[in-house]
Amino acid sequence: MASQSVTRLAALTVATACSAASLVVLGPPAHADSVRIHDIQGTTRISPYAGRQVADVPGIVTGVRDQGSSRGFWFQDPRPDADPATSEGVFVFTSSAPQVAVGDAVTVSGTVSEFVPGGTASGNQSLTEITRPTVTVVSHGNPVPAPVVVSARSVPRAYAPAGDADAGGSVNALPLRPGRYALDYYESLEGMNVQVADARVVGASDPYTELWVTVRPGENASPRGGTVYGSYEAQNTGRLQVQTLGEPAGFPAADVGDTLAGATTGPLDYNQFGGYTLVARTLGTLTAGGLARETTREQRRDELSVATYNVENLDPSDGTFAAHAEAIVRNLRSPDIVSLEEIQDDNGAVDDGTVTAGVTVGKLIDAIVAAGGPRYDWRSVDPLDKADGGEPGGNIRQAFLFDPRRVSFTDRPGGDAVTATGVVKARGKAALTHSPGRIDPANPAWRNSRKPLAGEFAFRGRTVFVIANHFASKGGDQGLTSAYQPPARSSETQRHLQATAVNTFVKEILAVEKNADVIALGDINDFEFSGTTRRLEAGGALWSAVRSLPPGERYSYVYQGNSQVLDQILVSPSIRRGGHLSYDSVHINAEFHDQISDHDPQVLRYRP
Known part of the structure; x- marks a missing residue:
C-alpha cells in the first residue's frame, strides 16, 4: 500500500x-x-x-x-x-x-x-x-444556505442511467433526472451545502482522513453493519465518502458499523478517489458500534484446514509480524496450510536484485511460534527480478506455510521462475512434475503479474493439490461513479486469461484423476459473480466455496464503502461432493481503521 x-x-x-x-x-x-x-x-x-x-x-x-x-x-x-x-x-x-x-x-x-x-x-x-x-x-457573517438533507428517502434506488451509445457510453450530455437516478441526484447537488444525519459507517477511516457512510443502512446490509456489493447491478446508492475541512488530527477513527451521530454537514465535492464526497464543516459525533474481530473455529482432527491470507507487502522491515502471527494463531486457529500473498523479498522495496524471501518468511514463522502456534515449514518459488508486478523492488510472491505435524509436502525439485510444472500419472494417480512449481509461467497472461504456485500435499494418506494465486489488480478500471455507464472494467481482460490458464491446469489434473482433491485459492482480485470466477469454474472443474455463505457474509475487502469478495477458495468436485465442507471469511482487517492488511483471510475446512 x-x-x-x-x-x-x-x-x-x-x-x-x-x-x-x-x-x-x-x-x-x-x-x-x-x-x-x-x-x-x-x-x-x-x-x-x-x-x-x-x-x-x-x-x-x-x-x-x-x-x-x-x-x-x-x-x-x-x-x-x-x-x-x-x-x-x-x-x-x-x-x-x-x-x-x-x-x-x-x-x-x-x-x-x-x-x-x-x-x-x-x-x-x-x-x-x-x-x-x-x-x-x-x-461577512451571513447565514449559510440551509443544507439539503441527503437521506434514504431522497436518494433514488436506481443507480445511473445507461450512457449514450453514440457518445461511447457517456452520461455527460444526458439531462439530469435527480428523482430517478442516484448519480443524477448527487450531481444535481454538486458544490451545494448538504447534510447526512446519524449516518452509519460502511468504510473505515483511512490514512487520508476519509471514511464512507450510507444513508440507506438497510441496503444490502451485512450482519456486521456494512453494505455488501453482490452484483454489478447492486452498486448501493446510499454510499457517500466523507472528508473534513477541519484538522486531520480531529478526524474520527471509525470502523464499519459505527455511526456519525447527529448532523454531518458541508459541501458536496467530486474527487478522483471516491466520487461524490461530503467535505464536512461539521462532523457528527462518532458512536461506536462495538464491532469485534472474528475468530474461526479450530479444525477437527480429521479435517484439513486451508487458508488464504494477503499480508500486504510484508517485508522484514515491517512492524506487523507479531500482529499477523497473532491473527494466524488466534483468529485463524493455526490452519494446516496457509497460502500467503504479497510476501516481499528479503529487503523489501530496496531495488538491488534481491529475490529471495527466506528472511521475510522466517521472521513470520518465528513470530507464529512466539504467539503459541506451530513451527510451520514453507515452500515457494522465487520470481525473476521485477517480473511479477507489485511494489517496485519488492518482488512479491505467494508462499505456502504448512504445519508438518498435520500435513506433509511432496517435494519434486526442478521448479523455478521460468519452468512450468506439469501433470503426470504415477501409480494410477495424478502427480505434479515439479512441487513446488509454477503454472505455465511463460503464458502472456502472467506478464508483470504473479504466477500461480502449485504444490502437492498429503493429509491422512490423501493427496491434495493446492494452487496459490494472486491475479492482476483492478488498476485502470473505471469507477462506479464514472462518466461512462456501465463503467468499463479493462483490467479483467488479463484476469480472464489468468483464470483460463488455472482452469486448464486443474482440468489436466482431473483428466488424470477424476476425483483428485484440488484447491485453487488466493487474492483473485475479482468478485464471486465475475467473469473471472466463471472462467475459473468453467466446465465444473472448480467451485467458489464463498457461495456456501449467506449473501450478506460474502466479502473479504471493503472498497468505497462496498463490502466485496476479492479473496476466494475454489474447490474441485470431489471436495464439494464430500458434504463436509465448512467455509469462513474471517473478518479481522477490512472493516477496521487499524487494519494490518486490507484483506480478510479465508478458511476452508473439509474431510478428505
Missing part, C-alpha cells in the same frame, strides 16, 4: 495543477444580471458556460479548503431556481489559500472549467469549477 499511497498523492497534485494550467477563454464574460450559479451548473453534467468567462456571480461561502493541492472555496446562491436538476453551489479553485470565510457574501469572476479528477483517461466525471478567479467580499 505504500507505493499506492505515493501514487495517489502524486496523481492528486498533478491533476489539480493541470486543471489550472490548461484553461482557455472561448468567449466574452457573462455578467451577473444574466448568470447565476444554477446557470453555470446547468441541467447536464457539463456546464453550458464551460470555457467561458463569467463576471460578478453572487453567492454565500459555504466551505473553505485552505490545505492540500486543491485549494479554494465553495459558494452557493441563496436565491435558488425552481429546477431540481440545477445545482446552486460551485467550487472556486484559487490554487492558494483563499481569503474568504464561511458566511461571506461574495461575487466571483473567472473562467468556468470542467476539471476531470485523475485526467480524462480515468473515465471520471468532471467537476464544474470557476478558475483564475477574482473574488470580491461584499459582507
Whole structure:
C-alpha cells in the first residue's frame, strides 16, 4: 500500500495543477444580471458556460479548503431556481489559500472549467469549477444556505442511467433526472451545502482522513453493519465518502458499523478517489458500534484446514509480524496450510536484485511460534527480478506455510521462475512434475503479474493439490461513479486469461484423476459473480466455496464503502461432493481503521 499511497498523492497534485494550467477563454464574460450559479451548473453534467468567462456571480461561502493541492472555496446562491436538476453551489479553485470565510457574501469572476479528477483517461466525471478567479467580499457573517438533507428517502434506488451509445457510453450530455437516478441526484447537488444525519459507517477511516457512510443502512446490509456489493447491478446508492475541512488530527477513527451521530454537514465535492464526497464543516459525533474481530473455529482432527491470507507487502522491515502471527494463531486457529500473498523479498522495496524471501518468511514463522502456534515449514518459488508486478523492488510472491505435524509436502525439485510444472500419472494417480512449481509461467497472461504456485500435499494418506494465486489488480478500471455507464472494467481482460490458464491446469489434473482433491485459492482480485470466477469454474472443474455463505457474509475487502469478495477458495468436485465442507471469511482487517492488511483471510475446512 505504500507505493499506492505515493501514487495517489502524486496523481492528486498533478491533476489539480493541470486543471489550472490548461484553461482557455472561448468567449466574452457573462455578467451577473444574466448568470447565476444554477446557470453555470446547468441541467447536464457539463456546464453550458464551460470555457467561458463569467463576471460578478453572487453567492454565500459555504466551505473553505485552505490545505492540500486543491485549494479554494465553495459558494452557493441563496436565491435558488425552481429546477431540481440545477445545482446552486460551485467550487472556486484559487490554487492558494483563499481569503474568504464561511458566511461571506461574495461575487466571483473567472473562467468556468470542467476539471476531470485523475485526467480524462480515468473515465471520471468532471467537476464544474470557476478558475483564475477574482473574488470580491461584499459582507461577512451571513447565514449559510440551509443544507439539503441527503437521506434514504431522497436518494433514488436506481443507480445511473445507461450512457449514450453514440457518445461511447457517456452520461455527460444526458439531462439530469435527480428523482430517478442516484448519480443524477448527487450531481444535481454538486458544490451545494448538504447534510447526512446519524449516518452509519460502511468504510473505515483511512490514512487520508476519509471514511464512507450510507444513508440507506438497510441496503444490502451485512450482519456486521456494512453494505455488501453482490452484483454489478447492486452498486448501493446510499454510499457517500466523507472528508473534513477541519484538522486531520480531529478526524474520527471509525470502523464499519459505527455511526456519525447527529448532523454531518458541508459541501458536496467530486474527487478522483471516491466520487461524490461530503467535505464536512461539521462532523457528527462518532458512536461506536462495538464491532469485534472474528475468530474461526479450530479444525477437527480429521479435517484439513486451508487458508488464504494477503499480508500486504510484508517485508522484514515491517512492524506487523507479531500482529499477523497473532491473527494466524488466534483468529485463524493455526490452519494446516496457509497460502500467503504479497510476501516481499528479503529487503523489501530496496531495488538491488534481491529475490529471495527466506528472511521475510522466517521472521513470520518465528513470530507464529512466539504467539503459541506451530513451527510451520514453507515452500515457494522465487520470481525473476521485477517480473511479477507489485511494489517496485519488492518482488512479491505467494508462499505456502504448512504445519508438518498435520500435513506433509511432496517435494519434486526442478521448479523455478521460468519452468512450468506439469501433470503426470504415477501409480494410477495424478502427480505434479515439479512441487513446488509454477503454472505455465511463460503464458502472456502472467506478464508483470504473479504466477500461480502449485504444490502437492498429503493429509491422512490423501493427496491434495493446492494452487496459490494472486491475479492482476483492478488498476485502470473505471469507477462506479464514472462518466461512462456501465463503467468499463479493462483490467479483467488479463484476469480472464489468468483464470483460463488455472482452469486448464486443474482440468489436466482431473483428466488424470477424476476425483483428485484440488484447491485453487488466493487474492483473485475479482468478485464471486465475475467473469473471472466463471472462467475459473468453467466446465465444473472448480467451485467458489464463498457461495456456501449467506449473501450478506460474502466479502473479504471493503472498497468505497462496498463490502466485496476479492479473496476466494475454489474447490474441485470431489471436495464439494464430500458434504463436509465448512467455509469462513474471517473478518479481522477490512472493516477496521487499524487494519494490518486490507484483506480478510479465508478458511476452508473439509474431510478428505
